[in-house]
Every structure is written in C-alpha cells, then in structure tokens.
Amino acid sequence: QIPGCPYRPFVGNMVEARKSQAMTNCLKWMKKYNSKIIRFYFYGGEERLLVADPDIFRQVLVTNSKNYVRHQQATRLSDLIGALPLFSLSGEEHHVIRRLTNPAFSLKVLHGMIPVFKERVEKLVDIWSKLINESSTESNTKSRAQSSTESRAQSSTESNTEHSTQSNTECSTEKQEYKFAEVDVQFYLMSVTLDIICQVGFDYELGSLENPGSAGEGKIKSLLNNIRPGLLDFLPFSDKIPTKTNKRFWRDSAFTKEFTEKLIEKRKERVSGSEKRDILSILMDARDEKGSGLSDRQLIGHVFGFLVAGFETTNTSTTWILLKLAENPRVQDKLRKEVTSILEECNYDITHDCLDRMKYLTCVIKETFRLLPPLTCLFKRAIADDIFKGYFIPKGTVVGLHIGALHRLNWEEGDEFIPERFLDSGSVDGTLYVPFGFGPYMCIGHKFSMLEMKTILSILISKFVFDLVPDREYRRVQGVTMRPDPAVHLRISSL
Template sequence: MSTDTSPALPVRVPLVTQPMGILGSLNAARRNVLSIIPDLATRQPMVSGRTAKRWHMVMDPGALRRVLLENEGNYPKSLVTKNLLKPAIGDSMFIAEGAHWRWQRRAAAPVFSHRNVMNLAPIMTAAAERSAERIAAAGPRAVDMAEDMVRTTFDVISEVTFSGDGSFDSDAVHGAIDAYIAEAGKISLFDILGLPDWVPRPGRMVSGAAMKQMKAVADDAVEARRKRGPQGVPDLLDLLLEGEDPETKRCMNTAELRDNLLTFIVAGHETTALTLAWSLYLCAFDPRVQEKARAEVQAVCEGRPATGEDVANLPYIRQIADEALRLYPPAAMVSRSAAADDTLCGRQIRRGDTVIIPIYALHRHHQLWQDPDAFRPERFENRKDVQRYAYLPFGDGPRICIGASFALQEVVIILATLLGRFRFAPVEGRNPDPVMILTLRPEGGVWLTAQPV
C-alpha cells in the first residue's frame, strides 16, 4: 500500500529516501512513476543523477521559467513522452515541435476563446445534471466518484467534439484509448534507454489494431462533417475545420484534425475527470471546506444546476479545484531533453540530458508552500500570492495547456452542481491510492456516500 493514511492529511505518495538503480527505477516506475521521485526534491531547488543517462529534476521557479519560457526551444518534449503518446495522437500539437507545432497552435487558438468556451457551457451543465441523477439513484449506497466523473467528462468531450454525431462511435473511441493507455502506456525500458521509436515495444504491440481502427472511425467522422458543415452551435470539430493559421494561411488536413481531436479527447476528458474526483475526495475529507463551498453554491445557484454565467461568482469552488490540482496534478511529472548545453541553478546541463519537472514535488515543496501536504483552498484566495512557476498544473510558457479555461469552467460547473445537491462523506477504509502511469489517478476509486441536501 503506497498511501499515507494519516488522519491529519489527505493521501499522498511516499517519496524515495534511498537511491535506486536502473532496474529498481524501472520496476518502481511501472507501478507508479511518482515513486521514483526522491524526497529531497521537495526540499532542494534541483536534484541530479544518472539512470543510463544523466537526468536533472528541477523545482526552482527561476530555472523552470528558463526551461518553459525563456529558453523553451532548447527543451523539446523528451523521447519517452513522444514514444508513449505518438501511437495514439500522432504528430498533433501536444507532441509536435518548432514550426510544425507553432502553426497548429495558431490555427487552434481561436477554438478556445472565452466566447466559444462559454457557448459550450450548457453541455457541461447537462452532463452535471445527469451525474446528479445517477448519484441520487444510488441512494445510500457508496458511489465510485472517480468512475462517474470519467463518464461525466467523456459525455462532455464527445458532445462538444462531435455534437453527438451519429457517425462517430464515441464509446468505441473511449474504449480504444483506455486499452492503449492500459496495455501500452507503461514506461518501457527501451524508452528510458532512449532507443529510437522504430525498435518495437513488446507491451505496445497489443493495442495497435484497436488504435488503427479508432483512427479510421475518426477520419470518417471528420470527412463526413467536412461535407455536411456545422449545424447549430459550432462544436470543436466545426471550429477546427474553420481554423486557419493567420500567418501561413494553412488549414489542418484530415489526419491533422483527427490527431488534434484525439488529443483533446485523451487530454481533455481524463484530466478533468481526475481534477473532479480528487476535488470531491478532498471535500469529503474536510467537511468544513465542503460546507463553506455548499453555502457559496446555494447563495449563487439557489437550488438550480450551475451554468457558465455562474462560474465567475463561485470563487471558492475554483479555489478547491486549484488546491486539488496542486495536491494531485493530473500531469504530475513531465520531461524534456536538452537540445544544447545550458546552465540551471548554477549547474551544467549537457546536450542530451533529460530535464524532469516533477510537478507533484514542486507543488509540495517546503520552500514554496506552507504546510505543503495539507488541504487548504484558501491558499488561492489571492492568486497574486502564488508564485507563478511554483504552480504548474497546466504547464506554462508558449506550450501552456490550450484547453485550461475550458477545463476549469467544466470543473467549476460540475463540482458546484454536485455540492449543491449532495453532502459527500468518505467510506471507512477505502482511501484512494495516488498512482501515476500517464496521469495521476486515484487507484481503487473515490468511494463516497452522497446524502441529498
């Protein structure tokens, strides 16, 4: 069991206090990537070592600003990251580098404008209501809120991506993505050793057929929409089809559209579901926070589900989400490869070194946060008090998550709707276990009872 079940603190990952060799690191990483982080990383600005190749874990906000903003071009996404995700999402903007990334980002940026995100809010409200109906139907029985939040956010992403288009089998896509992550997403020794992509990964051969079939289905859906055109409120596919890079006038072809849509589905629904599941776990963990949140929701929503217009008037709900993202960031560790020599925290970085940003450790760093393992949404009451590069749930710099505002709006709408309807309580002896493979999931589920208010 890898959780800390201290009654004073929410669950956390015990970090390493002794060095591990390459096989020890590999075995630990295959179970839980976060278990390879040294405890020292929550107390030092930078930790370096060697596991087949040189690596540096960076927690210093100034050095992180250099990696993510000032010298961002020198730190492309690592080969490990690309090898893990490329079979699922191709050369989409999440993986692409340089000019190929820039034109895609420019073409897609207007898709996530405030107006477009607000136009999609009713879909989020409707999904929140369906979740509330499922929870109510369970009565006094405990509900795995992690599972329900995955279902709820997938409802949202499939509706905003394809408008419930009958030509697109969203359940098949969901199943193929889950199969890929489960069978093929675990770190391979070949990836750690930096072997090229064409060397076959044994665990990754399993789901290739399902992924190929999924891409064919998505291609057909894109082509059908291209012929049909938009109907009603434009969804993400409509907006991407209209998208054009203002500098080069380039538009996405079918394969590029499909890969970016699959990126939004992969990155957009599970990470949001995780933020909601951890937020609900934390609200059940601390009844004081939950009651304060409920009072805010009842004052603003007066018994109705939350809407896009309510989001700005629910600051404490947003603070809960922000604190959940601090304690349990979905992308809890990211890595980059140094393309040229550099210096970080006065230490030499050589070309080819792996630079790891252990966001989980950064968000629990003793020099950056007071009582870092404690759950305190009030930390975010004044955002100016939060040091910018000490808090990176969506990354930062040019590659900051393009869908951050969409995700936060969705989280606030769903969390407010559920807290307005139910009083959540934990189930004795069923604490979630924070485990990261590709994302930081609550292994074992978030089992809560929900009493109607």
C-alpha cells in the same frame, strides 16, 4: 556536481521509482539530498535531472524556452495513429499549430459549451438520486454525524498516502437519519467527461451515461485508461510483443482511430460555415495567413490529443476533488454554502458569470491541482548547453520539471489541503503554481477544463453530500495523468 541518486546500470533508479506511488520518490530524493535540483538514472543508465526550483522552471519554460524541446519518447499511440497531438509538438511546428487551434478555445466558444456540461451533469444527478432511493434502508442508513465521524477518522489514517486532513477539521453534526449509496464516482465521471468531450468536441452524442456497456464506449474508455508506460515499454521492440495488454491496445486504438476518421468525414459532408461550432468544425475551418489548413493526418492527431487530454484531466481531477472533499467535511460544508447561495441568486441558470462568482470553488480546484497535479513531471531536452544555478547543463540533457515537487516544496504547509491559501490569488507567484504548464507551451485547454470542472462540481455539491467509504485507501499511480488506484468509491447522499 549535482547531488543525486547513485548510478545503477541497465535499469537506473527506475525499479525503486516504480515501487512507490507517483511523486513519492522525487520528494524523498530532494529532501534526502537537500536540493531542488537532483540527478537520477533512467532506464539504460541515462543520467537525467529532476527540478523543483521555480527560477529554473522560469528559465526552461519562459526566458530560455527556445533551448528546450519536448522530450518525445516514441509512444505506441502516436505510431498507431500516424500523427502527434499538439501537446507533443515543439518549436515552430508547435507555434504554427497552436495559432491555428487557438480559436477553438476562445471564451465565446467555451461559454457556449456550458449548457452541454449542465445537461450531462443533471443526467448524472438523476442516476445517482435513483441509486440512493433504491438503496437498502437497513444497511445504507446512518446518522450524518456518524458518517462524518467515520470520514474524519479514516482520512486521519491516510497520512502515509499524503491525503491527510487538517487536524482542526470540523464535521456536520446533523442527527437525522439519511440514506446513502456507495458509488464508483470515478466510473461515472468518466462517462460524463467522455460524453462532454464527444459532444462539444465533435458534435457526437456518445451516450456513455445512458449506455455504459456499449461496445464503442467500452473500447474508447479502455484505450484512454491504458495509455500508460509499462516496464517493457521503454524497450525498442516492446510494442511488437503480442502480449494480452498490447493486443487489447491494438484493438482499442484501431477502433478509436476509425471512430476519429469517421467523425472527420462526417464534418466534411457538412456545409462550410455551418452554425455548429464544435471544436472539430473550428479546426477544420482554421486557416493560416497563407490560406493553408490542417491536413487529415494532423486533424486525427489533434482530435486524439483533445480526446485524451480533455477526458483524462477533467475525469481524474474531478475525482481527486470529490475525494478531498469527502476527507475534509469542513471544506465541503463551506463550499456547499457558497455554491448554493450563488446558484439561488442566479436562479440556477448556470452561466460563466455565475461560476466566476464562486471564489471558494476556484480555491478548492486550485488547491487540489497543487497537491495532485494531473501531470506530475514535464520532461524537456536541452538543444544547447545551459547553466542552472551555477551547474553546467550539457546539450542533450533531459530535464524533468517536477510539478508535484515544485508545488509541495515551495509552499508553507505544502503537504496540507488548505484551499484558503488561494483566496488572495494575486499573491501567488506564477512559477510556484503550474498545473497546466507555463509560458508558450501552457496547456491550450486549461480554461476549458476549469469551466467544465466548475460546472460539474457546482451542480454535484449542491445536490449531494460525499463521505468516505470505510477501510478503502488509495494510491497515486501515474498514467497519462496521475490518478487514484483503486477507483474512488464514495458514499453519496441527497441533500
């Protein structure tokens, strides 16, 4: 029998799971039962599996992937928009749609997006620089050595949240005074990524950075921030209850669906073959071998999917990275030296080749993804019987491929933030590091996300120093992606 949690009727082990921050319970259970495959009970007492064994990951995602389909829980969002995005599809339907959408994420298309990434981040630099210049000299001025010491001290007290800093962390010892501003970096990164998604995805200038209080921007942000399961969402009637949360969700999703439909109608008015190559235009022009394209309903689903996945992944992951850099001044200083050196050699003309040379930046991003993957657990359902390491897996079993546990339990010093472990990328087994999935269902936008984050971070780290705000701690909470709560505030200062 597979080891695991005791049976609990009605609510299973989910009450215990929801009391802790994301990832905590799976790691605790696997260590308790000394096994990388365990069982637990979901709502209604349904028995499920959690897996952190790389061999089983490969079996489910690659060698026997046809036996596993995405476990599609009925979501309020898919019901309201009437379509499913690519990341919710399985089998032949996924294969066909994936083939149609691949051209939208070709390297040529992605490289052409870099100027948009750069323009939006440079606007953010202007905003943050102004905030720093306007900050109070009396209350917001310290020596950099003092601030770095505070950052190091605070990060060492956060080991209970598993955001611990290496014990040998070094910090800057500059003595000059400097002005800083305390900034809600999560809020501003949301605006940057939302603007980028709308512009490169749909050739639509939302202007979220310039107009943070606009009604449209607020509704889209609200919707994307609230696509997360609540305790009642697993009941069949939960989406019909007129709660305050549901009413807001209905209103925001209706607006966003209408917004999406208008984008599609606008594209139809454009002459086919236009030089504009935003992702929506490419999707609308896509045809299979029979000459068939995507229906309006499918387009709505994929536009929603790109909006949700593209916005959430980059926003939350970039926020986590800046938090880790603030916790680890040694890593931040080392990264800044690499980035500024390469940018100077490239005359600050950011291209794919320029970004590709930033090896340590890639390591920092990958290490943050390893510790704090956007998607912590990928649920699959077996459509036929199978065997895992001698354990019989009956048809219909829901298998949770726990990426967070895989990334921590199969690496040396797995709970530590050590970007250098990725310097020799060729030594990393593909099934030990899967933040974007693996095999035929690997995230179609993973190269887009990496390129966007590298552009954002290379500019920000070359312009600012990031320090922790004293006495502010964060928990991991699971929504569409795993995000920090409360919103991340950092002290930023100009170089």
